[in-house]
Amino acid sequence: MVDSDISSTPRPILQDHSQKQFSDYSGTGGYFEAAQTWIDETFCGHIVEKLVANIGDRTDDKPLRVLGVGSGSGEIELMFLNKLLIKFPKIHTCVVEPCAISLVKYQAKIKEHAPDITFDWQNHKFDDFVENQQENSHKYHFISACNSLYFAQNLNEALQSLHDMLVPGGILLVTITAEYAGFGKLWRAFPYLRPVTSSQDGSSGTTSPPRHHRNSAHVHDALRQLQLPYLIDAYVCLYKITHCFDEEESEERNQAIDFVTYPIKLRDQPKDLFQQVLACIKDCSVQRGNDWFFQAEHVCFFITKPT
Template identity: 70%
Template sequence: MVESDNKSVMLIPIFNDQAYYTKAFNYGRSTGNYVEAVQKWADASFCGHVVEKLVANIGDGSDDKPLRVLGVGSGKGKIELVFLNKLLLKFPKIHTCVVEPCVNLLTQYQHNIKEKATNLTFDWQNRTFEEFVKLQQENSLKYHFISACNSMYYVQNLQEALQSLYDMLAPGGILLITISADYAGTGKVCRTFPYLGSETSSQDESPNTASSSPHYRDSADVHDALRQLQIPYHIDTYKCHRMITRCFDEKESEEGNLALDFLTHTLRFRDAPKDLFQQVLACIKDCSVQRGDDWFFQLEHVCFFITKPT
C-alpha cells in the first residue's frame, strides 16, 4: 500500500499475472539489444571465464560423458543457447536441465531449440527454483555449469538459493549469476523506489530493508550474500539498453503501459498516484539517454563467476 496525497493505492507486482508478465517481458526484450549485448560479451569473455576453465578443471568430454548444465529461470532460452553454443566448441555432448516456472516461456524455449538441438539433450522442469531444489535433494546429481541469468530477483531467500546453487556444482564446476547493477538502470530505479512491484507500503520499507524483496535484488545483494556464505567469486560486467520512448506518451498506449510496467515491475503503473508516477518517470529518464526523438534506458549487468574447488 502506497500513501500519496492522503490516498492509499495498492501497487500490484507484475509477476502476479504471469500472462501479462510474459507479454511485457517479450515487449521489453523486443525494444532492446539485450541478446546482442550478451552475444558480444560471450564472444569476448565467456570462453575465457567458463569454457577454457571447465576444460582445465574437468577435461574436454573426450570420455564420451555429457557435460551437465543447469539453467535457472531460463526464459525463452535465447541467452542459454548463446552459452551452449560456446560450450559445444569444446564439449561434444551436453545435457541441460532447464528450470523455468512460466510455461509460456518454457514452450518458446522448446520451440527455439528445435533446429539447434544437435548433441544437446534436455530435461524440462516447469517449476519454481524452490520446488526444483526440493526435488534435487532426492538425488545426488551435480552440474558442471550452472547459469542463473536475471533470475535471482524472484527466489524466496537469496542466501539459501545461492548456497543451493553452489551445492549443486560438481567439483571444478562453474556457476554464473547475472543481475542488474545496483548503481545503474533498473537497480538505481528500484533502490530509489523500493516499494515498486511490492504489496508493502512505502511507509514500512526503506531502501535497505527492501533488498529482501524478490523484485528488488541487485548486484549489491548478491555481493553481500556471497560474502556472508564465504563463497569466493570474481566479476565481469556488460551494458545494454532498451528503447523506452513510449513510456513518455502523453496519451495512454499499450506499448507505453507494457514498457512502464516492465520497468517498474508493477501492474498498471500508470494508475499510480500522480506524484509517485511523475517521480518514477523522472528517475527513469535520468537513467536514460536521448537520441533524436527516442529515449534509451541504460542497463548494466554484473556477472558473478563462482568455481567449485576440485
Template identity: 35%
Template sequence: MESKLRSLFHDPEYYTKSFHCYAALSAKFSVLANWGETVFGEAVVDKIKVTLGENEELRVLGIGSGSGEMDMQMLTKLLRRFPLINNRVVEPALDQLVKYKALAQSEAHDLHGVLTCDWRQQTIDQYEKAGDSRQFHFISSIHSIYYVDDVDRSLMYLYDRLDPGGILLVVTVSDDSGFWRLWNHFPSFQDSLMTFTNSSHIRGSLERRGIPCTQYHQRSRVEITQCFDEASEEGALVVDFLTHVVKLKETAPAQLYKEVIEYLGSDHCSEKSADDVLFNNDWDAVVVCKPVD
C-alpha cells in the same frame, strides 16, 4: 506494494507481453549473445576444470532460462570444448518452456552434441524442495535470481549443486543501473514473488562465505522515449516492465505515476541524447569457479 497495484508475477501473460516489449527495445538477446561469443568463452568455457570420459556428458543446469535464447548461445559455445552435454532446464512459465523447446528443435543441427534436454516446469524453490541432489558442471541463472524466496539460500544451494571444478554464472542488474535505482527508490513496488537485488548483493553473499568470484560488467542503454508519450501503448508496457507493476498508469495514484515518470527520465536512471531518453540497463555477470578437491 500499494493496495491497488498488482505485481507482474500475478499475471504471467501480461508479464510476458511487457517483457518482450522491453526486450525488443533493449535488443537484450543480441547484447547477451555478443557477451556469449566473446567474454563467455574466456570467463566460463575455458575455466571449467573437469575431466570427462569418452562417453561422459557435461552436465548443465539452467535456472529460469525463459525462452532459451541465451542458453542456446552458451550451449553452442560449450559444445566447442565438450562434445556431449546433458542440459536440464528449470523454468516455471509453460509458454516459455514451449518456446525454448521449439527453439532447441529449430537449432538441432547446431546442438548435435546435446544428447538430452530435461525440462522442469518449476521455480528454483520448487526444484530445491523436490530434493534432487544431482551435481552439475555448469549452472546459469540469467536475470532469474530475483524470483527466489531467499537469495542467499538459493545461491548456496546452486553452489552446492556444482561439481568441483564446475562454474556458476549469475547475471543480475548492476548496482548502479537504472533498474536498481528505480526499484530502490520505490520500494513499495516490491512483491513477495520478487526480491529486489543487484550484483553487489550477489558478490557480498559469496564473499561473506569466503567464496571467490569474478565480476564482468556490461554497459547497456535502452531507448525509452516512448515511455513519456501518454498515448503510446508500447511505452506504457515498458513502464510496467520497468516497475514490475501491471498497468501502472491505470492503477497507481496520479501523483505516484507522475513521480515514477519523472524519476525514470532523471539522470538517476537515464541519459539524454538529442530528443531521446536512454535508460541505464547495465548488468553484471558474476562467475564462481568451485575449487577442485
C-alpha cells in the same frame, strides 16, 4: 536426441502480460544483441576455458552436465551452449523454468539449433526443483542463473544450493541487475514504491528488500556471508521505452511504464510522484534520435567450486 516432454503443470512466476512485455522490449531494445556481444567477448575465457582446465575436455565420452535456472525461452542459454560445444561435443542440459509457454518456445528452438544436446525439461519453480534435487543428488559442471534469482524465496539458501550442485571445478554463473544503474538505481531512489511483501535472507537476520528488487549488492552480500569466492563482470543492455514519455496516455505508454516499474502500476500513483519517477527513468536512459532507451546494466558473478 531431444526429450520433448514437459513435466508437471504450468506454474508461471510472472504473469503472461509481463512475459510478453519482457519479450517485446528485449527484442526492440537490443537485449539479446548486448548479451551475445558479452558472451562472444567474455564467456569462453571465464567459463569454457576454465572448465577445460578444471575438469578436462570430456574425452571420456561422458557429457558435460549443464543446469539452467529460469531459462525462459532459451535465447541466452542456447548462446552459452553453442560456446560450450566448441570444447565439449556432448552436453546434457537440465532446464528449470516455471512458465510452460516459455519451455515450448525453447523446445521449438532446439529442433533447429541444438540437435546434439540432450535435455531434461523441469517445469518447476526453483525452490520446488531444489527439493527434488536433494533427493536425486545430480551434480553439474556448469550452472547458469541469469536474471532469475529475484524469485527465489531465500537468496542465501538458493546460492548455497546451486553451489552444492556443482562438481569440484564446476562454475556457477549468476547475473542480476546492477545496484548502481537502471532498475537498481530506480528502486533505490523510490524504495517506498516496493510491494509490502518481503522475505528473509537467512544469516543476516534482517528483512531483505522485496525479491523483485534484488540487485547485485544483495548477491555480493550473500556470497560474502556464505564465504564463497567469486569474480565479477558486467554488461549494459538497452530497452526501448520511448512511449514512456508520450504526453497522451495510451496502451503503448502504459505498457512501457509498467515494464520499467514492475510490479507497481505507476499510473495509479499520485501525479507528482508519477512525474518524479518518470524523471528518474529518463535520467537512467539515453536518447538516440527520436527514441529513448532504458540502460539496464547486469552484473555477472562467476563462482567456481574448489577442486
